[in-house]
Amino acid sequence: MNQLLYEMGGWLGFLSRPAVLLQFLSSTALVLLYVLLVVPRLKKQRYRLMALGSVGLWLVLRLNGLLIERLGLPGGLVHFYSQVWGMWVLLALARLLLLTRFPAKQIQLLYSRLVQPLFGLVVLVALVNQLGDVGDVAEIPLFSLFGTPLTSGGLALLLIVPYFLLVVSAFPMVWLGHLLQRLFHFSQGTRDAATLVMRYLLIGIGVLWLMHKVGLNTSAIAAIAGGLSVGIGFGIKEVFSNFISGLWLLFEGSVRPGSVLFIDGDPCEVRSLGLRAAVLWRNRDNAELVIPNQTFFTDTTTTYTGSDRLRRSEVQIGAAYRHDPSQVIALLEEVARSTSGVLPEPSPKAFLMGYGDSSINYSLRYWIEDPLSNLAIQSAVSQAVWKAFAAGGIEIPFPQRVISHASTAT
């Protein structure tokens, strides 16, 4: 560690050189002028002016480098700064372009999780390469890990690679999932499951490669893993149980991203099936439910998307005794058929359910395609029934209660 600090401290020594100091300070002054004087004025303007301002700074930095070189001094560092700023501006412009074609949320995720961290990493590596040599710095030994000397490069890999494995692996695997779906005609759920399993595989292979690259002592890791298994048995068995349950559910296919499950009386859509828990979206109140995977593994799960996505729904209604039940049933079935969202096949059916105190009770049963829109379609059918009964002169009776006061009676 001392050697790494010694090496990094040495880079500050470059600032004692007038040629370096001139480049550093002139570039910093230009950036400060831009940030303190130009940006506040452009903030209230349209984004096009902001973009022009950014390009202007890049031009000024470039000119600064050329001017310094014209004076016979080295200007490579200034050009480096301008290249970094130029890359940043290009990425910002690319983002504006992407926003015109893709959903803002996706672009935001792409930039915050991948593009910006990657840009930061590239700039950091490039900066180290300007001041020293990435290869040399990466070879500096830091400390021993599992009996293997860990270098700064190895430590950097251990910190950086897992992040990018988790984030970056999603993009090619989603693409591969789409490709497989086209080739083998998978359903949506199977495609999502295959994508997730392939992603886990990629991450697993990446971790193994990382351990090999860093040179970690696999025997020591195996010994530690053996010790940890005891810990897993007692301490973190829930985490492990959830992970295994998640994998099992994926292979089994009962719960997949896109499935619609019945949770506490509400239909919910599975948004993602993670290592520990599944995230479900509840339509009723736009809530996200985080449910441990083993819940699905051990409890009964009601799903609307097991073999198909159809749901049978029902509206119950009462009609007065004086109306012919066959007329009422025909009217109810006609109403359901003509309501948007109700499937013509299987055809809607109405049934006489029984004779109540004040009405004959009917049940109108129909099929819908999207389990999550049940409430909206149910409401539409109920309204249509009311209108059809009103138009057909069919009375919807309701219980009436006559209250007699004792004093009035006497």
Place this chain on the structure above:
Amino acid sequence: MKGVQLLAALAVLLATGGCGSRLAPDTLYISIETDINSESLTELWEKSRISRPLVNQFRALNPGVDVHVRHLPMGEVMADTRFRDSRGLGPDLIVSDVITALQLQQDGLISTVALKDLSLSRSQPPRFVNNFRKGSQVFAVPVLAQPQVACYDRRRLAEPPGTVKELLALSAKGLRVGLPLRVSELFWTTTPQGAGDAVLQLLNQSPAGKAATLSTTERRALKRWITWVYDSSLQKNVSFSDDPLDLVRQLQQGERDWISCSSLWIDALRQKLGENLGVSVLPGGPDAPAEPISRLLVWSFGRHSSGRQRQAAERFVAFSLNQVNQKQLMHTAPGNLPVNPDVLIPTRSSALLRTLTFSLDHSLMLDFRDPDAAMARGSQLESMLKNVVQGEVLPPEALARLLAPAP
């Protein structure tokens, strides 16, 4: 207001920073060129065994100076120095062989120094320094010499060959010989053929479309040498390699019995072969000893050092040249000879040092008018030799191609 304050602070920093502050330690950046093409970091790290003790001793005497050393494979020094120089981040000192120093000087990537500024605590300047003079200034200061010698396995060869003829006779009897293909390392074989001047002339010519202007005698000598190389390649037990490290490994692993090698590799060979390693002068002609091109390590000074860095660099160079350190380098890094003429080399008590000194005394020093062009011609010659030893090109055709106008 806040911005103006920041800018004022920057201006003050600009005005005062360049002068250097005594609060922080001075830093000295040194690039060291190694004698290998590969980028094997293990090998490069191994190289620091020579530089580390010197740096540590210097830091012990100059605690206010932080020394940062980088080891670069041969062939990367130019590109690396050019890259860093364009940013003002070039090294304060560069250790390289002569040809690299000449190239650096030709490209204006190093600055000159007055010998008197080096505060050398001796009456005489280092050996070979006059080769790098430009008036009262020098653009490179020699630090160590690494002569070209023959290394062999004593278990396979009791007495080393004195002449090239003897060498080939031994190989015909089963001695497995390894020869380098680099021109600078194969140059000693030109001596028995009298082709040394012709090869140097070939390397020194302008590459810009001009044919080499060799006399008839020189042409004949050059042909003799190329034919000798070709004939040697036909021998069952003679092999050529363009990687000196390859030959060293072959000798270490018992695949070769005798190789032409730089004294730089003696330490590594001795670690493997122990007392079985024999080192001798390279075989020459019947009347004259071989004239190899020995490797000379020289210091060069960077262009963008601050005043204090330049002073530290000059102190470091003077430190590396003083009698004590030159002697220590000679002993701790076997195969390196001091350039300080005041250092006594114990040639009577050490056969190795006697061999090295003899070889160095009979060595040629490279001095090219146009080092970049010489490097290009050297590569062309090496490529041609490779074709010759592989039987792709016969000696008459190789000669014709070498003497044709350069493209």
